[in-house]
Amino acid sequence: MPQSLRSALTVIATALFALSQLFAQAQQAPKQENHGISVANMDRSVKPGDNFFLYCNGDWIKRTELPPDRARISVFSGLADLSDKRTAALIEETAKSNAPEGSSARKIADLYNSYMNEAAIESRGMAPIEPHLKAIAAIQNKKELAAALGETLRADVDALNNTNFHTSHLFGLWVAPGFNDSDHYAAYLLQGGVQLPDREYYVSDSEHMRDVRAKYQTHVSAMLKLAGFTDTDARAQRIIALEHAIAEKHLSLAENDDIHKANNTWTQADFAAKAPGLDWPEYFRGAGLSKQASFFVWQPTAFAGESALVASIPLDTWKDWLAYHLIEEYAPVLPKSFAEERYAFFGKTLTGAPQQRPRWQRGVVIVNRLLGDDVGQLYAKRYFSPEAKAQVEAMVANIIAAFRKRIDALSWMDPSTKAEAQAKLTTLYVGIGYPETWIDYSAYAVKADDAFGNIWRGSLFEYHRQVSRLGASVNRKEWSMDPQTVNAVNLPLQNALNFPAAVLQPPFFDPLAPAAANYGAIGSVIGHEISHTFDTEGSAFDSKGRVRNWWTPADLAHFEAAAAKLAAQYDNYKPFPDLSLNGKQTLAENIADVAGIAASYDGYRASLAGKPAPTQDGFSGDQQFFIAFGQNYASKNREAALRQQVAVDSHSPGEYRADTVRNIDAWYAAFDVKPGETLYLAPPARVRIW
Numbered sequence: 001m002p003q004s005l006r007s008a009l010t011v012i013a014t015a016l017f018a019l020s021q022l023f024a025q026a027q028q029a030p031k032q033e034n035h036g037i038s039v040a041n042m043d044r045s046v047k048p049g050d051n052f053f054l055y056c057n058g059d060w061i062k063r064t065e066l067p068p069d070r071a072r073i074s075v076f077s078g079l080a081d082l083s084d085k086r087t088a089a090l091i092e093e094t095a096k097s098n099a100p101e102g103s104s105a106r107k108i109a110d111l112y113n114s115y116m117n118e119a120a121i122e123s124r125g126m127a128p129i130e131p132h133l134k135a136i137a138a139i140q141n142k143k144e145l146a147a148a149l150g151e152t153l154r155a156d157v158d159a160l161n162n163t164n165f166h167t168s169h170l171f172g173l174w175v176a177p178g179f180n181d182s183d184h185y186a187a188y189l190l191q192g193g194v195q196l197p198d199r200e201y202y203v204s205d206s207e208h209m210r211d212v213r214a215k216y217q218t219h220v221s222a223m224l225k226l227a228g229f230t231d232t233d234a235r236a237q238r239i240i241a242l243e244h245a246i247a248e249k250h251l252s253l254a255e256n257d258d259i260h261k262a263n264n265t266w267t268q269a270d271f272a273a274k275a276p277g278l279d280w281p282e283y284f285r286g287a288g289l290s291k292q293a294s295f296f297v298w299q300p301t302a303f304a305g306e307s308a309l310v311a312s313i314p315l316d317t318w319k320d321w322l323a324y325h326l327i328e329e330y331a332p333v334l335p336k337s338f339a340e341e342r343y344a345f346f347g348k349t350l351t352g353a354p355q356q357r358p359r360w361q362r363g364v365v366i367v368n369r370l371l372g373d374d375v376g377q378l379y380a381k382r383y384f385s386p387e388a389k390a391q392v393e394a395m396v397a398n399i400i401a402a403f404r405k406r407i408d409a410l411s412w413m414d415p416s417t418k419a420e421a422q423a424k425l426t427t428l429y430v431g432i433g434y435p436e437t438w439i440d441y442s443a444y445a446v447k448a449d450d451a452f453g454n455i456w457r458g459s460l461f462e463y464h465r466q467v468s469r470l471g472a473s474v475n476r477k478e479w480s481m482d483p484q485t486v487n488a489v490n491l492p493l494q495n496a497l498n499f500p501a502a503v504l505q506p507p508f509f510d511p512l513a514p515a516a517a518n519y520g521a522i523g524s525v526i527g528h529e530i531s532h533t534f535d536t537e538g539s540a541f542d543s544k545g546r547v548r549n550w551w552t553p554a555d556l557a558h559f560e561a562a563a564a565k566l567a568a569q570y571d572n573y574k575p576f577p578d579l580s581l582n583g584k585q586t587l588a589e590n591i592a593d594v595a596g597i598a599a600s601y602d603g604y605r606a607s608l609a610g611k612p613a614p615t616q617d618g619f620s621g622d623q624q625f626f627i628a629f630g631q632n633y634a635s636k637n638r639e640a641a642l643r644q645q646v647a648v649d650s651h652s653p654g655e656y657r658a659d660t661v662r663n664i665d666a667w668y669a670a671f672d673v674k675p676g677e678t679l680y681l682a683p684p685a686r687v688r689i690w
């Protein structure tokens with residue numbers, strides 16, 4: 001989200017099969033030399049009050065080189081690499097076990113091996129995709145086009161949990177508890193239809209974006225040429241003009257975050273009236289959703305605009321668009337020339353990483369995507385002990401208790417608002433390590449040496465699994481993330497949080513580290529996620545996950561005043577002379593950072609129970625707490641990747657997230673920060689929300 005932690009430190013365009021892009025952004029961590037903070041990573045020649053990020057991470061930044069296959073590296077990337085290696089080892093064990101056909105182990109092995117067998121993929125050439133391209137070529141009219149567009153609908157977007165607003169399909173489906181009835185799963189439809197990460201890439205007039213668009217044109221033409229199309233420059237031009245027209249109808253990322261704009265229930269009949277152009281009954285028939293009575297339409301204006309384009313743009317252009325989008329989506333399992341051309345644009349040009357990640361790592365991502373819970377069961381068993389789980393649960397309890405006290409102590413909040421905030425803490429489900437139930441993949445057919453088919457069927461299996469839940473009772477303890485994923489997530493419609501086992505590892509969490517380091521690192525992250533349940537987005541969902549604003553107008557006015565102050569603080573940060581952060585786009589995340597440190601700090605102090613904190617390398621407990629927080633954000637970026645993050649991510653770049661300690665009073669005391677130092681804020685200028 002707003003709430004997902006992976007995007008916290010990396011920009012991840014999570015389009016289901018935007019694989020090469022994903023790999024370009026996975027990463028490598030600062031080394032963990034000990035238990036607790038890493039003194040070797042610090043640059044103690046920098047004053048903490050001048051640049052806290054460099055003070056915590058400067059020596060690591062100096063001695064760390066960006067590998068050629070990375071657009072950025074960070075603590076997250078290091079953990080993601082570790083998790084990938086562990087997962088790959090688990091997959092290899094299953095591959096060696098010669099498990100019987102149909103078993104979970106056999107599926108894992110066959111899926112991974114089929115992806116890794118590049119010789120088989122090469123020798124099949126275009127054969128696997130050919131029938132699909134022929135079906136597109138055979139489309140005779142707009143009615144058949146509507147059905148074909150419906151057939152491409154996938155469950156590949158997520159508006160509130162893992163927040164992915166991007167799909168290259170015309171629209172995307174998200175199945176989640178209903179806005180107004182959180183006891184049952186509902187269908188949410190989101191805008192889509194473009195390949196570039198966001199509408200900004202099409203409409204921005206900046207030199208960088210103009211350059212990206214010129215290279216995109218070359219890329220689209222090259223992909224079509226590889227697939228045997230003629231007249232590819234002209235086709236590419238028309239496809240991009242169509243995407244540009246679609247992007248112009250899209251809402252921006254900041255607008256997408258506003259759930260009140262998104263709470264629009266449309267019946268099947270409403271689509272033809274409110275968004276004429278597309279043959280909607282045919283679209284829903286193609287999508288297998290003819291029986292679904294109503295949908296939440298997240299961006300009504302985009303639906304009207306995109307539907308009108310289906311009517312106004314010539315059929316042949318739409319057919320080229322469909323064909324190109326299909327080729328792009330499946331490039332990773334087509335002959336190497338496709339994957340390489342795709343990487344040259346989506347990897348090198350968009351993120352700046354000159355080299356693609358090794359294939360085995362991309363294979364691990366595929367297996368996690370399509371059989372994530374099966375692998376997750378193996379992962380959790382091996383890498384997350386019951387003792388570690390209990391230790392994290394105790395931290396969570398302390399942090400929740402800190403929030404309770406902070407809410408009670410607020411002078412500005414109405415008693416009725418406080419009562420609902422406390423009720424939300426009572427019903428909050430905090431999942432630690434792994435889920436209580438697992439996905440059943442028995443209906444997903446995986447075949448040896450059929451990489452294309454395995455991915456095709458996997459995305460359909462997930463789509464059908466999601467569609468089959470529509471109308472069913474909500475399981476509030478359901479997870480939206482695998483245990484082997486290095487991330488954390490807030491699920492507002494379930495009033496729940498997930499902290500997968502893979503993120504509960506050093507340096508975020510180390511069972512052997514001092515409490516100061518664990519609370520500063522993972523504790524602040526836990527506090528960040530909890531605070532989302534009370535922030536502008538959380539205030540829209542009550543203790544049962546229903547959309548019901550439980551704040552009074554006066555509460556909201558106070559909150560917005562504090563929030564505006566924080567937005568202004570971030571508007572002032574400039575990663576490059578020609579580029580400022582967007583304080584509004586990153587506001588919810590920046591608030592959560594401040595709230596998360598504050599609550600975790602209280603939880604940490606409470607955990608000491610009056611005893612003095614042990615020092616480490618001469619650093620006091622409080623100093624360790626803040627340094628551990630700052631070290632969460634150790635990162636290095638290529639310029640293009642950082643620019644992309646500023647454009648599309650709701651999280652601020654790591655440097656500015658680390659520096660947000662300037663809003664916390666205890667940080668000033670811990671490091672003796674004085675007026676005149678760069679990060680110094682006079683007490684009234686510090687933003688306090690909870």
Ligand SMILES: [Zn+2]
Pocket residue numbers: 001002003004005528529532588589592
């Ligand atoms: Zn967040």
